[in-house]
Amino acid sequence: MTSNVKSPHAHMNKLSGKTKFIEDMNLPGQLIGGILRSPHPHANIVRIDTTKAKAIDGVVAVITAADVPHPPFGPTRFKDWNILAEERVLFIGDEVAAVAAESKAALEAALEAIEVEYEVLPAIFETEDAMLEDAPVLHSSAPDNRPMHLQLERGDVKVGKEKAAVVRGGTYVINPIYQGHLEPIAAIASWSEEDGVTLWAGSHIPYLARETYAAAFGLPEDKVRIIIPPIGGSFGAKYVLKMHLIACALSKAAARPVKIVLNRTEDMISAHPRVPLKMEVEIGADEEGRFVYKDATVYANAGARIYWSPNIVATACTRPDGVYHFQNVRAEGHLCYTNISPTTCMRGFGNAEMLFAVESIIDELAEALEMDPSEIRMKNIVREKDVTIHGYQLDSCKLDQCIEKVKEISGWERKKDLPPNRGLGMALGNHVSGFRGIDPRFEGSTAVITLSSAGELIVQTGEIELGQGMTQTYATIAAKELGISADQILVKSGDTERNPFGIGTLASRSTVMGGNAVHLAAKEVKRKMLELVKETTGEDGVFCYEGIQVNDRVLTLEELAASYRGLHAGDQLTVRATYSPDTDRPDKTYYGHPSPNYPFTAHVAEVEVDPDTGRVKLVGYWAVHDSGTIINEVGAKSQVYGAVAQGIGWVTMEELKVKEGRVQNPTIMDYRMPGAADIPPIEIAFIDGSDPHGPFGAKSVGEVAIDPVPGAIANAIAQAIGKRGRALPLNPEAVWRLANDYE
Amino acid sequence: MTSNVKSPHAHMNKLSGKTKFIEDMNLPGQLIGGILRSPHPHANIVRIDTTKAKAIDGVVAVITAADVPHPPFGPTRFKDWNILAEERVLFIGDEVAAVAAESKAALEAALEAIEVEYEVLPAIFETEDAMLEDAPVLHSSAPDNRPMHLQLERGDVKVGKEKAAVVRGGTYVINPIYQGHLEPIAAIASWSEEDGVTLWAGSHIPYLARETYAAAFGLPEDKVRIIIPPIGGSFGAKYVLKMHLIACALSKAAARPVKIVLNRTEDMISAHPRVPLKMEVEIGADEEGRFVYKDATVYANAGARIYWSPNIVATACTRPDGVYHFQNVRAEGHLCYTNISPTTCMRGFGNAEMLFAVESIIDELAEALEMDPSEIRMKNIVREKDVTIHGYQLDSCKLDQCIEKVKEISGWERKKDLPPNRGLGMALGNHVSGFRGIDPRFEGSTAVITLSSAGELIVQTGEIELGQGMTQTYATIAAKELGISADQILVKSGDTERNPFGIGTLASRSTVMGGNAVHLAAKEVKRKMLELVKETTGEDGVFCYEGIQVNDRVLTLEELAASYRGLHAGDQLTVRATYSPDTDRPDKTYYGHPSPNYPFTAHVAEVEVDPDTGRVKLVGYWAVHDSGTIINEVGAKSQVYGAVAQGIGWVTMEELKVKEGRVQNPTIMDYRMPGAADIPPIEIAFIDGSDPHGPFGAKSVGEVAIDPVPGAIANAIAQAIGKRGRALPLNPEAVWRLANDYE
Secondary structure, three states: OOOOEOHHHHHHHHHHOOOOOHHHOOOOOOEEEEEEEOOOOOEEEEEEEOHHHHHOOOEEEEEOHHHOOOOOOOOOOOOOOOOOOOOEEOOOOOEEEEEEEOOHHHHHHHHHHOEEEEEEOOOOOOHHHHOOOOOOOOOOOOOOOOOEEEEEEEOOHHHHHHHOOEEEEEEEEEOOOOOOOOOOOEEEEEEEOOOEEEEEEOOOOHHHHHHHHHHHHOOOHHHEEEEOOOOOOOOOOOOOOHHHHHHHHHHHHHOOOEEEEOOHHHHHHHOOOEOOEEEEEEEEEOOOOOEEEEEEEEEEEEEOOOOOHHHHHHHHHHHHHHOEOOOOEEEEEEEEEOOOOOOEOOOOOOHHHHHHHHHHHHHHHHHHOOOOHHHHHHHHEOOOOOEOOOOOEOOOOOHHHHHHHHHHHHOHHHHHHOOOOEEEEEEEEEOOOOOOOOOOOOOOEEEEEEEOOOOOEEEEEOOOOOOOOHHHHHHHHHHHHHOOOHHHEEEEOOEOOOOOOEOOOOOOOHHHHHHHHHHHHHHHHHHHHHHHHHHHHOOOOEEEOOEEEEOOEEEEHHHHHHHHHHHOOOOOOEEEEEEOOOOOOOOOOOOOOOOOOOOEEEEEEEEEEOOOOOOEEEEEEEEEEEOEOOOOHHHHHHHHHHHHHHHHHHHHOOOOOEEOOEEOOOOOOOOOOOOHHHOOOEEEEEOOOOOOOOHHHEOOOOOOOOOOHHHHHHHHHHHHHOOOOOEOOOOHHHHHHHHOOOO | OOOOEOHHHHHHHHHHOOOOOHHHOOOOOOEEEEEEEOOOOOEEEEEEEOHHHHHOOOEEEEEOHHHOOOOOOOOOOOOOOOOOOOOEEOOOOOEEEEEEEOOHHHHHHHHHHOEEEEEEOOOOOOHHHHOOOOOOOOOOOOOOOOOEEEEEEEOOHHHHHHHOOEEEEEEEEEOOOOOOOOOOOEEEEEEEOOOEEEEEEOOOOHHHHHHHHHHHHOOOHHHEEEEOOOOOOOOOOOOOOHHHHHHHHHHHHHOOOEEEEOOHHHHHHHOOOEOOEEEEEEEEEOOOOOEEEEEEEEEEEEEOOOOOHHHHHHHHHHHHHHOEOOOOEEEEEEEEEOOOOOOEOOOOOOHHHHHHHHHHHHHHHHHHOOOOHHHHHHHHEOOOOOEOOOOOEOOOOOHHHHHHHHHHHHOHHHHHHOOOOEEEEEEEEEOOOOOOOOOOOOOOEEEEEEEOOOOOEEEEEOOOOOOOOHHHHHHHHHHHHHOOOHHHEEEEOOEOOOOOOEOOOOOOOHHHHHHHHHHHHHHHHHHHHHHHHHHHHOOOOEEOOOEEEEOOEEEEHHHHHHHHHHHOOOOOOEEEEEEOOOOOOOOOOOOOOOOOOOOEEEEEEEEEEOOOOOOEEEEEEEEEEEOEOOOOHHHHHHHHHHHHHHHHHHHHOOOOOEEOOEEOOOOOOOOOOOOHHHOOOEEEEEOOOOOOOOHHHEOOOOOOOOOOHHHHHHHHHHHHHOOOOOEOOOOHHHHHHHHOOOO
């Protein structure tokens, strides 16, 4: 039931509908679980009575705060979580009680029969309101509702301002959007007094989730086992979730396995959209178009609890400074608790958001200075061997070539002569390949390779396949090192009890972190296998497609496995290798070199705006990437296609409309995401180049591919309508209003 | 649910009734399974109709041969097994069909409702009959019903016979006995199309069982997972069992977990007693009491199928020649198929059986030569540094000291002046500590030690705890090497998917094979931990009870674990070590040095025989052992106590009475085993001494402790009644008949 996939099949199975997701799984004796949620954005729980619910035929367990432990815990240092709301509810959708029942009918009847008396409290929804003197306090640990307040300055922005010939900027607003995973959020928990709890859930950071959940229940970590079935998309939504804990608590109470599948509405109201941001950003340039400062203030709405929003604020405040030399930068970040659903990660993780502002402003500066947008960019970008203002060491950087190439393939020169209502927009992006600081204790990855008796090389990793093609990439890395067919390699992951520790799939880390570990292990297994051939045949062998060539014959991996077992008491050849990157945990001022390498990209979008409706149609898209050596080209291109499509939805369509804490459009019908007809032809190119720190020279691609999308599209729209939109989404209504100066 | 025990608790839990055996376990959705068995010793199956059985309410699956695969398979090279009888049944109790049902009532009704039409065939029950020209053939692979016919000679027995001044011998008969495990044979199987089958069963050689079961179902090995819950005794009965396969087949058919628990009668008729032997043995001695030859012919009744009876025959034919220098030996072994339940291993494994004959004959030789039984033994025993006639290299052997010591503590000199009806008998024994040849491919063991985040050293092994105290022994070995408290060590085993490969617990191999592997791994983990201390503190550390002392402070294992994880990307310190013994697989003539070392022992039994009833009362028992360094004294003594008690039952009480293939006494009430009142005070001494090949100098103790028991008791009885009993059991009727010359 884990994601032990021979790499190519995984995606085929998804495409053909054969993949079994959690919803398709059933354990013997399994109950159906459901959650009673708060209808109020902020209220005291005065009374809960579950008597009637418990009496319903087919209801096996009904739990409330009284039935679960309440230690301080949470996935980050802000330990503001609970399993079920103890005294207060903090948002519409907050988890108040839960039921496990034999049937859906019994479950629904029981959820209705739970009596809850609330005392409604004043609520806050916007960051401005959260910071008011007399605002209600959501968590006593943050009396000002600001769990995080970041301030940093490098260089001297005052000096930069004095040098500036042109200044542009404004307030940029990032819409709360739904990650839009096709597979709804689901989990099965099976609790046993003896063995602890086993949780089947789509977490892509299961080892950190295990630590969080163990703390929640006061269990030792080895009594929590997380198994990851195939994941049908996450994009940041499925890291660590309270519904996982509730499934565990229900299974404990019922002493039977419990499955919870959120329906799409629950998923959309409770499962943590992209952090909404308000960003006041200003960039100044001298007469020659050299940037002299950047000044940014970010207001981030964390919602009712902390997931990874602090890291997103820090990323927004720093990461784009690794694309351009701004010379002097100042950033301030305010993260506020409010009475909306907790907000969290989504592909791009703060960087895509701030780049939307930065790339918009740069186009305005170019216009003011009468420079081509590509020219002002080329003048200011970071270059190979640079150390950026926050300390990133760029041992590879082909951003200049990305710009040249994207101009070439997009026919950039057309920009000057476009027909009316058309626009071509450019934007750049960077990212990390893992980030030293996600886990304050360590970074890196471990791979274990075993030569099975059947002659397969089994690669075990703690990193997680969530559709990004990790298993194919790891199989390719091992096969490339050994010089054998990737068909003989089986990548296994997704079980905290069987596989080695991994931080998991976030911060675009899987190719470089896990990939380097796999590469190290493959080198060691190669050495040991050649040693074995020498020991058993007296000859030197050479790897070939099917195995190891020794003189005139090929020893198959199966034969080698039998030889090894014969010499080693039946044990299988097993190697374990750890990759620990030579990076820094950023210091208190956010300075440091946190990633082994940094991918770069330049995108161009071409749009046509319908002047009557404001509808933006993408007519072309070009993406050129410096992600070092491309190991898995199909996978890498798929990441770019997907990210661009996702970006198009984000910029031109999507928005969770939240009114007084209530999501107004919590269905896929009311929340429009792009379909195939919305996506233009996307042309992708990779710049040749190898980074010294990646496996075979690779850098990441998963998130950098979305980073420039908002900026590129916004810049294209600005040309098409002659007006600048600073709030996402730039949907038909917004674009029409802008174009027609209709506030 | 696996046997992950902090060592001291395991036995306490058994004593206090807290241990959960398979019968106490239940999986969600589990069905009850049962087996329909043949009522005939040999018959063709003409017709099976399961229609009525399937129609019974609550019956989920009914399977026959038609529902299971029929590849050639079996646990040894004699691949004569099936999952369910295909065309013929071969013994009373042979498995014909099986049912999985919701309730016991439904199960029993279904078993009764299965219609089977048999054509009864002529049957054979004794080895003599099996070898007759016109005997019915049980397996076409052995047209003479003799799957094995062993012949060996070393030296020249003819020359020995010419030299002999005295010859004694006769025909010795070994009773079929039940291993008498308290926990009945049970299994739970859970089959999933995706993951294969998980089997909870008490096998103590689960990795070899996995290979056998995978072959039976045509699955790859990694689709068969065997988990070993605490085992309530086995003594050889629970290695690999057809009922395990039937549980798997039922679970597959029912698509739900299935539990089968044999009732005691099923257990006793179908679950493979000790191989009954008939042994014609003759030993000659010269005038000075030096043995000049031994000539033995063994007839072994394998029953209907092969488990490990061939190995038992080979052991009977060779192993006792490692106690004495017989100078010239000849042995012939006939293993025959018959229509009784397959017979298999029990503690002592052929050696205890042949030693019964040898030790009986030696006493007769001593009498003929007017020597003290201890004197003739001392004159002929093997000594340290000897190489025995079959090639065993005795790098340690303190058998002479065992004899001296047992004489001293038993007051041997009393033998001459015992009151009437009393007897003192001596016997010697040897054994192996693992046997190169159980698995033709390899011998040895692998241990993996992990420093957990909680600061425990987790020792993983593929060997199995079945009550012999292995976990305590391994924890002690690791603690002794490291110099820390054994409380910080957790030994885990019993899951083929999680733990490294191990051949398992048989041939008295766990202390030396697994123990050496644990010792090697402990040395490596010690080196790595001290290296870590040096790396992190710059100082040299020294292990102490609680952790590692560095200058004035103690670094706990938890602190070390955190340091290690910090430096290694979150991975836990893990070492893997394999012990491969420097031994030989015996050649075709059974020559070789198959074990790293050999334990020795001398026992003395004192009996009083009631002349009116023939009842033998043990009044005293003394056991002196050379098992090298004793690592776990409580465990080692427990092995001796248990083996002597078991031997007393074997020799004086127990016998499965089989008449025309039908067990006449298949209940614990009718099959009397010893109780506390039957066991005399047992005095145990261990000779100091260290063997160069054992962990800290240890040798095995589990089986050597039963090897001399039959001979010692038989010799004591012979003195008490003045007659020699050559057929076991020497129960009251047999002894009374002997004493009264009543045939």
